[in-house]
Amino acid sequence: MSEIENKSVPLKSKCKHSNQSYSTDACNEDDHDWWASDSGSSTGSYYSDTDSSAVEWESEIGPNGEVFYIESIEESLFESDHATLDDKNDSPQPELTRRRSTRAGKLFRLIRRKESKRWSTRNKRINNSTASTNTVEQEKGDGSGSKEVTFRDFQAGEIRKVTLWIDPERRHKLGRRATLCEAYFGIIPKAFSDKVRVMVAGFIPDGEAMKNKNIKIGDWLRRINSNDITFQNLDQILSEIITPSNVILELQRVAGVDVAGKLSRINEPKQSILAQYLVNRENNNSLMESLLDYPLGVIYLKTTDLSEVGQELQGVLYTFPRSEIKNVNSSLCTARGAFITLNHLLPSIVNLQPVSTTIRIGEKETHVVYTSRDDELLLITLPDECCTSQEAVKIMEDIVRTLEFTYQSLTKCFTPMENHSSLDHFFILFIHRLINIKDSFKDTDAKKNLLKSENSTENIENFKFRSAFSVASFIQLPRDAQIQIDAALSEMEAMDYRDWNEDPMDCQRLYTILGSCIYHKCYLLGSHLSHEDMIDVHSFLRHNGLLNLVNQEQVKCLVLWKQIYPSSCNRGIIDGGSSDQFLIPNGKWFLLVVGYGHDLLAVLLESGGCTARYNDAIGPDVFYVEEAQETLKHIQKIGVTILASKWITSNARPEVIPYEEHTMTKASSSITENLLGLIKSSDTQIIPPKQNVNLTINKKPQELPSILKKRSPEESPMISGSVYSLHTSEDSLSQGTGGVSEMSDEAMPILGRRATREKINSASRYSDDSDSDIDIYKNDSHVLTMDISNIRENLLNQVEYLIPKKLTAGDKNYLYHYVHLDTVEGILLSSIPIQSISKDNRILVNFNKCVQVIHRLLHNTVRFKMLNQDIEKTAINRSLIAVKEHGVLFEWENATFWVIGRLYMSPHPKELYVCHQDSAPQNLIEIAFQLHS
């Protein structure tokens, strides 16, 4: 039945978009590139033929419906160059489809899936066995290059009897797709060529069979408890075992090759070391034990109802790190009484809650940070060598935010025992990102790789910086790229499918999409989430290492599905009393993250209100996952990804300078000269713009014919440049290229690359003048009718001729680095530093540290402004209540630079930090205005 329907799907789409019929194939090819999994798995399983990626991640659905699936691309497995994907995309993709073309098909699949789901649960057993067989087969095909395995079909061979202990309770441990044989023994069964005899095709990691040396892949499973086994009666015989007992397996060796090593993970997706590190929770205990010597830890305590005669760990609901075997706990755990006392005592003395305590264990200072919730107390200890107490406090806030986002409240997070293993994993990831642990990993390869990829000081500093402020690095792409992103996200979020389907849809939607955001590497490209949700989602992605993963390497496929509690919905807690806030439906919220290559798309879904009732633990609906994947692919296809990566590496928006360059200019940095420079530069500034305006006006009509092939600048959707387009940059550009040559060129037609550059030039100039919202909307509607390849081409053209934008005034660039910090929106705009030498990094680290100090001073002002009454009560130092700017000058090894922070109070507190060369004419005011406006 499904076969026929599947066939009809492409047909249908062809009919509807007949003009695009050619593109379906291209699309499939493209799918192939991305997912590379349509091959080899086209038998049996009911939807693997159309969309096998779904099958892959479906095997990872946990018992509570959550999914965390990562598949790395082959290259990153062997650490080859990361440029492959970019190259692939660079090559022209002549036939690009709108993603609509696949939509209709999706809908059918949705309906079909609704039927098949019921069917599948009924016939789960059969279905599962076939599905797993598929994976085996497929893996065999894929892995053929590495080691040839032949399963020789001899009847004769050594017969062994193996006793295994099985426990039917663990039936569902591996998820619902696992067969009985997999669940009980950890053996993946497969039929021999005669379709009767059962072969050991692979092992489930940590299964019973794997621990037993006598079972080999390729063995013929003859008898279980002296019942003869065929592939047909296997499940039936196993299902008869209902009590935990020893089972005798009789195996006969048929294959001569021992292939235990390579194929042991046979049914797992290919994952790079980093990805495995994120997903694997097996080594947790050993890793935790290695952390016991460090002065760090996490502990969650109940602070009431403690009796004096209680046992050792009374009131401790969770502790990390710990060792189950040796019964050793962190020093924090044994000394916890002191912190409980302080937490009780200090409010009674000075009416303030303690924030952090500094202690010294041995020679090392550490910081204990408090978060109390009613009668319970969370303590996190971090050593001073990795962060200061202020950083520790802020990082704690970020962690608590993530935990509450994931588990609703700290109580619900730490109290249930079943959460503990995932919490262990969470904190191990966190600690490893923060501290350079030089301890024995189990396999040294993994360790080396980790060290290399993520443990450079700069990275740690960056992680700390981002965590401490709970902000996402945002890059501001050209406006038409942003429009494209917004359009794609909106289209997905709207879920308006009427246009794509002629038949009436009678099924109620399962989820409402609250918002979504998209990342390239670790940079946020666009967000449709409310600010608080944005901060939540970002913290979640950062702490679970997903941003680091996509930043370091490409993923072939990444799917994450998790129930979460967004703060915009009051963490899912419904209090009937408050009527002033808008109604929050009594529903559930889910986070869906999909990723390809270096890109991530996070979608926040709501179940409740107008959606169909959500029934527990079925995992994500394939339709929504595919929808998100389609959206992400669409955004990649129109070239946004390439644009973003070029944007990041281009160092043009705004342009910063490396620290080496100006040992020369340093000599002239005396103050008086600066003052002169100020006057001079402001003089010279006034004149050039006028000339320029004239130039452009003269030039425009002549340019037009030369670029008729494409579009006239007025019509072009790429009007933007960037929101922060500046006069100065264009001035300098025209100065740089030389006014004379431009003049002489004017007479003749401008062709080729030059033409494109000129066009962009004039386009961005145009945008400076009038760029009203109406214009944008006009352009927007224009965009929709455009061909996708055109969009792509335009976007990419733009990046080819990026005009470096200067923020400082004058004819030279003096800017090292800047950061625009908006903690309310959770957004960080910054230049991407040129990381060439260690000195740069040190200056960057220095900058980050300065920002912390300045931020604390500026924050006093914010706090004071927030206090409406109680001004008398607060203990804020009166001299610091109205600080709005703070700057420091550093002089290092021939480089003199300022770090300056400024606070803007309206509309909401924002901070701007710049790091610029001292010899710059003192025009920070200008910088600030330009960025702020």
Add this chain to the structure above:
Amino acid sequence: MSVYVMCLTSSGGIPLFSRQKGDNDTMTFSKIASLNGVHMFLKSQDISLLSTDLSDMTVIWKEFEQCIILIAIASGVTKYILDKFLDATFGAMVLFTGIDEIKNSKNIERLKKDMRLCSSIIDSLMDCLDIGDKISTKTNIVNMTECIISSENILLQTCLEGFMEYLDSIYGCVLVHGCVAAATEGWWSLDSVERKLLTIAITSESICTTYDIPVFLPCKSPNVAFRLVAITLINHVQILALCGPNPELTEIERFAVQCWKSNMDVLCTVEQCYPRNLPASVSLDNETLGFLLVNYKVEKFVLGRNLQCEKNRVIGSHRLDILRTFYHQAVEMFGLSVEHKENSDEKVITNAWKFTGAKETYLCSEYHKCHAVKHNDYILCVLYTSVVPTHTMRLISQKILKMIFSDKQIYW
């Protein structure tokens, strides 16, 4: 807005004294005992409790000589300064009692009585803290010696040296309004805590004109007492000296009069310098409200206000508080006051981060602006009105620095 300091014996947890300042509730014994108990418990776990941060306050514990625990709670003060404050408090305890007595005291009641002697000094030390209130009349810094610069400093210096020769001592200084106008080299070799304590000991009680008290020097000689002699020459001008048992006080007095008689007018002009604390040859611009010049190596400072401004505007004394706050929060924070060592560069990244190479810093608030610039061992902080453009501050500060250090008459 408040500060507490508590002292207990670390073996028995018996409270020796407790002082407080500001608008706050009195500290009860049970609270003191609990604070101490936490420290004791952690000590039994081989963990030393250092400090706890609250949103605007800091609690700090410190154990001295394995026998005394000092606990301080203060608002608005950096940890660095609070730590210095505890050092000074312990120094004050040693000053009159001697370390032996504190360490080996059999009779706790007597020790408590001894501690009462130093309570006025501890109160003065608490006044030095920048707790963010505007009450204190004089702005002082807990870890540095306050000085006054006048054009007659060289003359005073010669005179003082002659006087000290007679006393056969190397430790002596001239105080004008509690600020050091001239001092012997030996005086500067004393620890900054000792200098501070000796000055406070003399100035905290202003009724007497002549002092002769035995003092222990907390760092230099905690076991053997010196004689601290102070003689008032004219109103607000005193001469301080540490000396041995001879000569008699009356003899010293007589010689002092003899020695300084010829320089009475000099003393008067120096006295007139206060509270500007700068010689008239250095003129301050109208936009500058006050300045703070610090020598961080010797740990001394001059804090002065621009009297010209004061005539035009109504300015409270807290204006100079701003400079002190600025110094603690911005200058010390960025390590302007720390020597930059080239060879320790490697360690910078691995160990806790320290700022190196900071040269200047400024801060703009809605009501005023501050600018600090480093010059060799000196740091000049200037308080400006808010109308001064930010880049002009640099020029004016440099100008003041130049004036102070190019003037040969100014000896500091």
